Each structure stands twice: as C-alpha cells, then as structure tokens.
Amino acid sequence: MPGSAPPVAPPPPPSTAGAVKRHHWLVRLTHWLTFLLVVGMITSGLQIYAAYAKFGERDGPYYVNPFDDTAFPQWSRLGGWLAGGLNWHFALMWPLIVAGVLYLGYLVASGEWRSLLFRPGDLRGAIEMQKYYLRLRKDHPRQGKHNPLQKLAYTFIIVVGALAVLSGFAIYKPTQLSWLTSVFGGFQAARYWHFWTVWIFTGFLIVHVVLVFVVDPASLRAMISGRYRGRFPSHD
C-alpha cells in the first residue's frame, strides 16, 4: 500500500543487504539486443524516409509533420541509399520481433509481468510517486521492483513497440494486409504513425538514460550483471 505506508526516514538508505538478483539473463540479453536493433531500425528508417519526406497522397493534403522534406544528416542514416536502408530495415526487423516476443514470453512465463504492467490499481501509487518527485511529500513511497511511474513508462513503451511493429507491417504489405493498414487509417496514415513511434522511442531513450544516471546508476550495472546493489530495495 504505497500511499498509506507510514513515513520512513528520507531518502531510502543504501541497501545493506548486499547485492540482490534483479534481472534474468534473458531480460538483460533482450534489453541490449533491443537497444541495438532499435538504433539500427531508426537509422535505416531515416534513410528510407529521405526518399519521400512527407506524409499524404501525392496531391496532398499532407499530415502535420515538423520534419516535412527534412534531410536528416548522413551520420544518422544507415544503408547509404534507399535499397541499402530497406535491406537493413527488413533484415533487422526479424531479430527485433524475436527479441520482443522472447522478452514478453519470459515476462508471462515467469510472472514478472506483475511487477511491470501498469494497472488501474497503480494509479494511486503513481500519484504518490509524482508527489514525491514534486517535493509534495518527503518520504519515498514504498515500492516493488519498480515504482508505479516506472511501471507506467515501461508499459507505455511496450505498447508503442507493438504499434511500431504493427504499423510497420501495415506499410510493408498494404495490399496483402489491407485490414491492418485500414486499422491505422490507410497507407499514408500508417507511415505517419510509424514515423511518430521513432520520436517516442528517441524521447524514451533519452529520458530513460538520464534517469538511470541521475536517480539510480546502480540499475545500469544490474542490467549488465543481473545483480542490484543500489538504494531502492524492492519491498515485494
């Protein structure tokens, strides 16, 4: 009960219990694999984007897009030309999907989805956590492996990942998978949403890395070695 927990000494003391097991090897592997593959997908995607840097049927109207006709710098593009970008993109998508499915499969099989999936019951805890960050409460609310705001962020990014894959297939096969393309509002709309997932991933990546270093650097080591030796003990 994060909200009703009695106040404890601020801020949480460093764990004295020594290292605790935090991440299964499959989680660590798919985490880093996903990172590298997403970078590869984004950079090859920017190469593909260069061929038609807007969204909408040829006559217009065009979707609102701050990057209309933007030529992204060469260092940010993978593939060298359109065919190269396409071939990278369509090669990296398979290991990325495999990594995603393995990771989600592990979450379900191990039951760890419970500490990650944001559910309506987490709303109260999320508000308390937000209060703590806004200095409206002094003590750090008790939490499990992740606090409710982390759960919200990770649940959100998994949903965005699924949307990126689905909108990607909607663009890849707009005739054979026309039902999927229609779900996204048509071919150009699917391209549009696919492109937005790029900026959500990029934003998430930046915030994620900043928070790791500012709030809990020990979590970086935990994602490499699997063992956590930081100041946010799990109350599970």
Place this chain on the structure above:
Amino acid sequence: MTDRRAFLRLLAGGGTASLVAACGWDGGNAVRPLLLDVSRLNDWVGEKILFSPRRLAREYPITERTARLPSYFISREMPLLQNPNSWRLQVGGLVRRPLALSLDDLQTLPRTTYTVKHHCVEGWSAIATWHGVPVSAIAERCELLPQARYVRFDSFDSGYSNGWDLASAMHPQTMLAYGMNDNPLPPTHGAPLRLYSPTKLGYKMTKYLVSVTFTAERPGGYWEDQGYPWFAGV
C-alpha cells in the same frame, strides 16, 4: 544454451549494424551479401505466405484519382517509338505458340479496368485508373509449357526489365495496360504498353514493353539486380 549463443551472434550482428550507422554504410562487402540473403528470405515470405493468387487489391471510385501520378524512365530522354504502327509485343519463351501482337490485337482481347492505389518503393502513393489485357489472357493464348515458372518483361527504355513469378503474373489484377485514366497510355507512363498490378511496388511494372518471355529460371531486373527486393509485393 544454444539459444544464448544464437542470440549472442544476433547481438553481434545487430550491434555492428547500429554502430556503423555513422557512415551511411550499406554493409560493405562483408554484410551486404548477408542483407541480400535476408531480402531473398523476405521475398519468400512475401511470395509463399502473404501473397494470395485470388486476393484482390482494393478498388477506389474514380473521384479519388490523384491529379498527377509521378513517372520516370531510366533513358536520358523519354523513350518514344520511331514508328508506332510497326510496334508488336513479342510473346515467347516456354510457350507452344509464340505471338506477335499489335496494339489493335491487344485491344480485341478481354479488357479489364480498375482504379487502384499505386505504391512506390520511395513511400509515396497515388490513385489512378488502368485499362488493359490481363496477363493471364495472353498466357492462355500462347499456351504455356509446364516448365514455365517465371516471366521476363523487357522494354525499349535502355534495357529496363523486370522478372516476375508466374503466380503474380497470373493474378487477375495483373494487366498489360494500354490506357490510363480513360485515355490512351501517355508516353510518360510507358506508351504504348506497360505492365500494371496493384499487388507490387511500382518499379516492378515494366513500361515501354517490347516482349513478354516465359522462363524456367528466375530473371533479374533493373533495380532488383542493384539490391532492391525482387518479389516486391505490397
């Protein structure tokens, strides 16, 4: 443990991919062939799993036509026939009855017409109406030999050509188009005759046709030989 090792290999591959993004790299001599292998695998998925010989692409009302459908050719200048009246479409290869068809001959064959969305590999799309003869109607008349598995479409646009699998060519919406948007096919779009299909990317639809050849071996193509996907189904 095998899983783990396989993943470390993948990780190494994906990692290299990301880290070399900095130089607009196409994979170099070491990785490019690997990417082309995966592209062939994707072709297989597109052809054997996703493509259906019966599923039809959506048609649109003519009011949704795009005013200006972009066009291109690879020759320095727009390919034009010196003498349009002597033009014939040569149909041959693995057939019992090779044909030489004039534009008039083609217009007496079964006519099909549809308004569909064009998908360019670059990412743009546009809607147009096409009028022509189904490729399957031509195949019926020239009587294919059982060894025929592929079709090569050749043009008079500086040797531009495309190779197709037979199933895609026989799809009911694959046509040799002599008309566009209620008019004769304009020279910008491949007059007098071009290949059209809403189930493939634009670069697979050979313009300025001179011949249709049924083959046993998989023919290459202008862009396909340079690294673009061969099947290119959408």
